Amino acid sequence: EVQLVESGGGLVQPGGSLRLSCTASGYTFSSFSMTWVRQAPGKGLEWVSAISGIGTTTYYADSVKGRFTISRDNSKNILYLQMKSLRAEDTAIYHCARDLDWFDPWGQGTLVTVSP
Amino acid sequence: DIQMTQSPSTLSASVGDRVSITCRASQSISISLAWYQQKPGKVPKLLIYKASSLKSGVPSRFSGSGSATEFTLTITSLQPDDSATYYCQQFKSYPYAFGQGTTLEIK
Numbered sequence: 532e533v534q535l536v537e538s539g540g541g542l543v544q545p546g547g548s549l550r551l552s553c554t555a556s557g558y559t560f561s562s563f564s565m566t567w568v569r570q571a572p573g574k575g576l577e578w579v580s581a582i583s584g585i586g587t588t589t590y591y592a593d594s595v596k597g598r599f600t601i602s603r604d605n606s607k608n609i610l611y612l613q614m615k616s617l618r619a620e621d622t623a624i625y626h627c628a629r630d631l632d633w634f635d636p637w638g639q640g641t642l643v644t645v646s647p
Numbered sequence: 648d649i650q651m652t653q654s655p656s657t658l659s660a661s662v663g664d665r666v667s668i669t670c671r672a673s674q675s676i677s678i679s680l681a682w683y684q685q686k687p688g689k690v691p692k693l694l695i696y697k698a699s700s701l702k703s704g705v706p707s708r709f710s711g712s713g714s715a716t717e718f719t720l721t722i723t724s725l726q727p728d729d730s731a732t733y734y735c736q737q738f739k740s741y742p743y744a745f746g747q748g749t750t751l752e753i754k
Contacts (some may be wrong), residue, residue, distance in 0.1 A: 566743075568691075576691065576734055578685075578743040590741040593648075626690065633681035634739035635693040635702070 532555040533636055535627050540641030547617050547645070552629030553610040553638055556568035561585065564630035567612050568637070572605040577623075581614065581630055597623075617645045649673050649737050653746035661727045661754045664725045670718040670735035679739035682711055682720045685748075686731045694733075695720065727753050 539617040544614050553565070567579040580601040581590045584623040589601050600638035622645045653740045655702040660666045670680065678698035682750050683691040695711035698718055708723045722729055735746040 552678055568745075575732075575748045576685075576736075576745040578745060581697045581741070581743070590743075592742050602750075631696070631718065632679065633696040633697075634683075634691075637692075639690055 533629065535629065535636060535638035537588060537625065537627055537638045537641040540625065540643045542644045542646060543617055545618060545645055545647055547561070548613070549617065549643060550613045550628075551612040551625055551641055551643070553612075555608045555610065555627075555629075558629070560603075560608040565601075565603060565610045566628050566630040566634055567601065567610075567625055568634065569621075569625045569638075569643075571620075571623040574623075579625070582610070617643075619645050621645050621647065649676060649739060649740055649744055651735055651737055651744050651746040653749050655735075655737060656747065656751060657750045659711055659751065659752045659754055660725055660736045662727060665721065665723045666725060666751065667722075668720045668733055668735075670713075670720070670746050672716045672737055672739075673713045676737045676739035678714050679737055680711075680718050681732075681736045682709075683736065683740065684729075684731045685734065691734065718749070720724075722751075725753060729753060 535582040566581040582601045598616045600625045602611045624640040626640040652671045652717045681700045682695040685691040699711045732748045
């Protein structure tokens with residue numbers, strides 16, 4: 532069974548940094564692209580970033596470009612999202628997902644709260 | 648960037664009804680479209696990919712159609728368990744984008 536488990540969320544002050552992790556199991560991690568999607572409280576889904584299977588190609592939403600960095604460690608089956616210069620509007624649940632162009636499955640998510 | 652617009656934003660229907668949700672793309676995306684279902688407090692689940700391909704295990708009451716800029720998610724014989732928010736997503740080009748969501752209420 533494919534499983535994705537996020538971690539690393541928490542409360543951070545505006546301007547601060549945080550690194551999210553997503554640990555994958557149940558499939559050959561390096562064979563698939565991965566993506567991060569976030570959902571602000573009470574709001575819709577927002578695609579954030581994606582990375583190719585071997586990690587050489589990355590994509591970002593304009594809202595996070597220059598502040599967030601996606602990466603992966605295929606030896607450990609872990610996806611990362613390094614977030615810097617965090618803003619209140621980055622407050623959301625962050626989900627990782629296996630990226631087949633469509634997203635399946637999704638992890639349960641980790642909550643990031645940016646607040647003084 | 649490609650923008651996705653769903654209509655309606657909310658929808659109310661009865662058990663046994665047939666409902667349709669529309670998703671429009673700001674430019675042609677061929678059939679590069681997926682549909683997801685999200686229940687309150689739960690993780691989004693893939694229903695349909697490539698506009699009309701039903702994910703294995705998803706009830707056949709769900710179907711997708713369309714191409715280019717206009718797409719439809721149709722649910723027949725509505726069940727109480729179908730109460731959820733539905734999102735479309737384009738994967739024609741980055742940045743990928745979701746529609747704003749359609750909340751379906753079962754009366």
